[in-house]
Amino acid sequence: MVTPKRRSISLPITLSAVAVILTITLLLVWILVIVKNMELLQATFVGNVGLLVGGIVSFLAIISVLVMFTVFLVREISEGRRQTSFIDSVTHELKTPLASLKLAAETLARPELEADRREQLRVMMLQDVSRLVNLVDGILDASRLVGGREAGDFGEVVVADLIEQVAAENIRRHYLGADIFEFELDEDMVLFVDPTALRTIVSNLIDNAIKYSDGPPKIRVQTTRPDDRHVQLVVSDNGIGIAKGDLKRIFQRFYRVPEEAVRSRHGTGLGLFVVAALVKGLGGRIEALSAGPGLGTAIRVQLPQRKPLK
Known part of the structure; x- marks a missing residue:
């Protein structure tokens, strides 16, 4: 199979940088010409000031458009690359x-x-x-x-029970022993939440932790209450870890870390995107933590402690 030629990001960046530099140079020359000729045109001083200001504003507008166009073009090329990788x-x-x-x-x-x-x-x-x-x-x-996903039906969910059910499903699916899990769960934690969304979040996080473990998986699942208004879920593994520069990018659609340890494992780059979108839809926050490649990963999810409507 012929690999499609990848579009270079460096070319549009270089061309835009040259265009911006030329525009700034023209702007400086414009200002110098106006300033030097002001002494010879004292009678039309007000008009020259207006011309100077108008020229500066025009050049700044051109520079802004060039910069925005460059950012847009680079994003489109990056999105195209991610889509090709996804396919x-x-x-x-x-x-x-x-x-x-x-x-x-x-x-x-x-x-x-x-x-x-x-x-x-x-x-x-x-x-x-x-x-x-x-x-x-x-x-x-x-x-x-x-x-644009519509919110599902909300209901009360015993978080510990849901986590244990999902863990049992993954044990059967991956043919693993129950000893791979270490639980630190608040047995009394009850969330008023979309049950399907919460199950999808937990299932994806646990499946990822197993998939990207290095050697026999060791998965730690913890639930806590950082304050009276929020609950927190943390899923940790002993896996391949994540470089600092990729900790935020892993939640982007189609994004997979460009390393052999990731490419050798099946995946589409959608799992964490789905998790992040669902967490955001529930009014929560998500964060990836890792000390670096080979040092494991922890995904921290914080959700609001909603109360059922009476």
Whole structure:
């Protein structure tokens, strides 16, 4: 497959920088010419001042437009790169389980296949289908959030119960032991929140913590009350970590850290975008914490402590 040529960001930046420098040079020359000729044109002093001010304002407007155009162009090129990366990731995410399903279906057609092998293939096919469903759900969630997601029905949720349910689902999905989790949960914490949104947030954070763990996963999930008006959820792992410059960028749509440790793991760059958008929709804040590559990551979510309407 031919890799599409990537558009360079350095070229528009360089051209815009040259244009800005030339414009500033012309502005300075304009000012010097007006100032030097003011002594010869004392009779029209007011007119010259007006000309000087008008020229300065015009040049500043041109510089502002150039800068804004450069920023817009760089953002568009970066977004295009992220979308291309997303398409590549989705293609890979679709091909792998589909190829596995095809092979399993062909194997099941063999009449001499033993019963235990048939059951093994059936379980494998269910896992692949579940992976495809999760992929499609993630893409649909991202599309709805970009288009403006309407708030769901709010209800009271026992946070500890929801976290333990999601953890159990991930243990089964990834074939892991229950000892990978360390819980520090406020058993009395009840949130009046959109249950589906909160489950999606917790599920994505725990799945990411498992996916990006380095070696046997060790996931710590903690809930606290930093004050009377907020609750806090922190999901920590012993994984590959995140460089300081990427801590905020990981919440952007389609963004994946450009390192081999990330590229070697399946993903689309939508999970944390969906989480961040849902947290924002619930009136909360999200933050990524990491001491650096190889030193694990913690995602901190803070949500308002709403009370049910009577």
